[in-house]
Amino acid sequence: MSKQTKVWLVLSIALSLLALGSACGGGAKTDTNTPSSETAAAAYSGPTGTISGVVSYNGTPPAPKKIDTTADPVCGQKNPNLMTDDTVVKDGKLANVFVYVKDGTVDGGKKVGDYAWPTPTSEVQLDQNGCHYVPHVLGVQVNQKLKITNSDATQHNIHPTPKLNPEWNQTQANGAPPIEKAFARPEVLIPVKCNQHPWMKSYIGVMKSPLFKVSGADGSYQITGVPPGKYTVVAWREGGATGTEKTMEVTVPANGSAKADFAFGEAATSSISPSLKMLPAIEFPMLSGRH
Numbered sequence: 212m213s214k215q216t217k218v219w220l221v222l223s224i225a226l227s228l229l230a231l232g233s234a235c236g237g238g239a240k241t242d243t244n245t246p247s248s249e250t251a252a253a254a255y256s257g258p259t260g261t262i263s264g265v266v267s268y269n270g271t272p273p274a275p276k277k278i279d280t281t282a283d284p285v286c287g288q289k290n291p292n293l294m295t296d297d298t299v300v301k302d303g304k305l306a307n308v309f310v311y312v313k314d315g316t317v318d319g320g321k322k323v324g325d326y327a328w329p330t331p332t333s334e335v336q337l338d339q340n341g342c343h344y345v346p347h348v349l350g351v352q353v354n355q356k357l358k359i360t361n362s363d364a365t366q367h368n369i370h371p372t373p374k375l376n377p378e379w380n381q382t383q384a385n386g387a388p389p390i391e392k393a394f395a396r397p398e399v400l401i402p403v404k405c406n407q408h409p410w411m412k413s414y415i416g417v418m419k420s421p422l423f424k425v426s427g428a429d430g431s432y433q434i435t436g437v438p439p440g441k442y443t444v445v446a447w448r449e450g451g452a453t454g455t456e457k458t459m460e461v462t463v464p465a466n467g468s469a470k471a472d473f474a475f476g477e478a479a480t481s482s483i484s485p486s487l488k489m490l491p492a493i494e495f496p497m498l499s500g501r502h
């Protein structure tokens with residue numbers, strides 16, 4: 212063996228050991244951190260308030276488009292006039308907006324995320340009906356049971372594409388029992404698609420706390436059980452790569468309520484995408500006086 216070969220051999224062994232060592236270290240670190248942070252937290256007890264508001268859509272919303280379901284005759288028979296539902300607006304009010312408490316400080320100084328929020332025993336249902344996900348946008352708490360049902364005489368394939376939780380996809384035949392799943396990590400929001408019917412889309416918000424709601428057909432929402440404090444409230448709406456968010460700061464008094472109205476659509480004063488956050492204020496200076 213030449214001297215040069217020996218040097219290379221020693222070097223490559225050293226590098227392999229280094230890689231092995233760092234991989235093991237990383238794994239062990241995650242394992243020890245997770246349980247200790249969970250056991251330390253206590254649940255909030257005391258008076259609570261509410262956060263409520265209405266989500267508007269400014270300007271003319273894009274008209275719903277008819278979906279071509281000819282790929283699966285069962286879908287066309289059951290739901291001949293299936294329309295897109297990414298922008299559902301009625302009288303200027305926007306449905307299917309996921310509104311949630313992102314962060315904040317409860318009176319007394321503790322962060323809202325530092326409390327333990329028990330997992331609800333109730334389950335949340337996601338149905339496939341008329342080759343359409345119902346509801347279109349939904350929220351669950353971490354580890355809360357999500358029950359997926361198939362009300363159609365055809366096969367679906369549910370395929371969430373999370374970034375922080377494990378990805379899975381599973382077929383569900385006509386008459387198959389419900390699929391029960393849960394997500395272990397908070398994630399806003401997880402897109403869900405169907406591998407059988409490319410038009411089917413749904414979004415699942417996974418939250419540590421129960422402090423979230425989806426705007427109804429009239430654009431309204433109400434989040435109850437909020438400890439008094441100062442919070443950052445976010446309204447999320449689908450569209451683009453990861454959706455669009457609007458942010459608002461609110462103060463919730465004990466046994467009182469805070470108002471947080473949001474607006475999407477044309478000339479909305481907040482962000483189009485995170486990177487364009489400041490642009491609307493520059494482009495539409497005359498609108499800034501309205502707020």
Ligand SMILES: [Cu+2]
Pocket residue numbers: 339342366367368405406407408411
């Ligand atoms: Cu499907």
